[in-house]
Amino acid sequence: PFRRAQQAACTELLYASTRELDQTNHKQLCLRFLSIMQEPTEDKRSRSPRRDSPAGSVRDQPGVVQKASTFSVGSLLPQPPAQKIITHEEVAQTLPKETFDRLTSLYEDGSVKRGDFDPCCLAALRELTETLQDQVMTHLENERVFMVNARSKSGFLYSLCEKAKQGCLDVRGFGNPDPWGPFLVSQACPRSRSVELVNEGEWLQRFNGMPVDLVIDTSADTAARVPSIQLSMRLDSTVADLKARLIDIGFTLKPNHMGFRGPDLGFLRDTRTLAYYNLQMGSSLVLTKRERGGVTRTRSHMHLGAAAF
Numbered sequence: 655p656f657r658r659a660q661q662a663a664c665t666e667l668l669y670a671s672t673r674e675l676d677q678t679n680h681k682q683l684c685l686r687f688l689s690i691m692q693e694p695t696e697d698k699r700s701r702s703p704r705r706d707s708p709a710g711s712v713r714d715q716p717g718v719v720q721k722a723s724t725f726s727v728g729s730l731l732p733q734p735p736a737q738k739i740i741t742h743e744e745v746a747q748t749l750p751k752e753t754f755d756r757l758t759s760l761y762e763d764g765s766v767k768r769g770d771f772d773p774c775c776l777a778a779l780r781e782l783t784e785t786l787q788d789q790v791m792t793h794l795e796n797e798r799v800f801m802v803n804a805r806s807k808s809g810f811l812y813s814l815c816e817k818a819k820q821g822c823l824d825v826r827g828f829g830n831p832d833p834w835g836p837f838l839v840s841q842a843c844p845r846s847r848s849v850e851l852v853n854e855g856e857w858l859q860r861f862n863g864m865p866v867d868l869v870i871d872t873s874a875d876t877a878a879r880v881p882s883i884q885l886s887m888r889l890d891s892t893v894a895d896l897k898a899r900l901i902d903i904g905f906t907l908k909p910n911h912m913g914f915r916g917p918d919l920g921f922l923r924d925t926r927t928l929a930y931y932n933l934q935m936g937s938s939l940v941l942t943k944r945e946r947g948g949v950t951r952t953r954s955h956m957h958l959g960a961a962a963f
Contacts, residue, residue: 742769745776750784756791765798770807778815786818793823849918857929861889866928866935870900870914874943877906889929893922900941913942 746754760766779787793814794801804810817823852860865886873881883903887896897909914922916939919931933939 740773742771742773742776745773745780746771749776749780750787753779753784753787753791756795760794765802766807771811772808775808775811775815778812782815782818786815789823790814790818851930851932854927854930857932858889861929861934863888863890865889866933866937868896868928868933869936869938871938871940872900872905874941875905875907878904887928889933890927892925892927894924896928897924907941907943911944913944915940915942 746757749757757771761768779790782790790811794811801807801810814823865888868885868887869882870885871882872878885896885899887899893914894909896914897912900907900912901909916922916931916937921942922931922939
């Protein structure tokens, strides 16, 4: 056991050399190491009893196990001081006088008992400003029924402190901001990307009445058998004139069944001109086929009608 103690002392000395110890602690560690190394060692190879040991001692008695000398490695280093436990009464005394008096009145009238508020919730109350502390104490006094029936008084006070920081104090949840509200609204009503258009008159002056070539995707009209076409149109022409131009070319869709959609413009109105939508050379449009609205055109009803026949 003594040799193991020596090995442990050497290991601890090497390990402590890598730590940041001051000069006093390092000196104490070295003195402790030298005192262990200077103790006389005993030869464990001989199993015969020592001559100087008296007969009938505990060492010579059979069946008796000697207790090995223990060595604590932690005793070489100075132990850290024990941390002081802070009670809720000490934290409560650090509160402002007005808040402390109102909190004491809750103990006196029996709303809460000693120890119901732990130091953590009182520390959270102390970190608030005096205005927020007044709001929290006023809420505690007005909503004593909820505080008394709360499973944890400390958790109730801590939640009030967090709600006071957010500006919503109501135990029933009225007026609290919904964390999922903005996300659900954005998913239900997605906003289209806003496009800043130049004034129609300025756009016409920029091109001086010159025609522009438009690329139109006409795959919606299956009878025409043309995936896309390129048309030259004047910018002062309306969308209705563009529909009439397609009918003159030979497309079979009726004007009220046609619709044009731009990449960032959405659906184009018939009464607007091409300059209003800032179309220029090489702009692309998609021809869409307008279907009759109503429940008879939904996919589920179409499948049910096909199955009936």
